[in-house]
Amino acid sequence: MNCILIEFDLLIAAMKKEDRLKDTAETILKEVESGRLKGINAPFAAIHETASWFHNRQLFHWMVQAVTTPTHLRNVEWIALTPEFCMTASHG
Numbered sequence: 001m002n003c004i005l006i007e008f009d010l011l012i013a014a015m016k017k018e019d020r021l022k023d024t025a026e027t028i029l030k031e032v033e034s035g036r037l038k039g040i041n042a043p044f045a046a047i048h049e050t051a052s053w054f055h056n057r058q059l060f061h062w063m064v065q066a067v068t069t070p071t072h073l074r075n076v077e078w079i080a081l082t083p084e085f086c087m088t089a090s091h092g
Contacts, residue, residue, distance in 0.1 A: 005089060006042045008049040011070050035075050045081040
């Protein structure tokens, strides 16, 4: 089975009001949620990046929702960011 990695950029594109990749990101996440895309992994670090993105823009009101929403995605295995993971990801 293939392993597909979704990261912060996809998550934030889906959450932003306007992003040139918003439609694509939302389509991908719908495919993940439905189970049509299999072998989906996401690093826990994406949650931290999301929180930082909202915090840096002082969007505190939206930060909690933005951080909790991805963790409720069905069909996603959340994985630790380890040195091995980084090496694997860097080799595409």
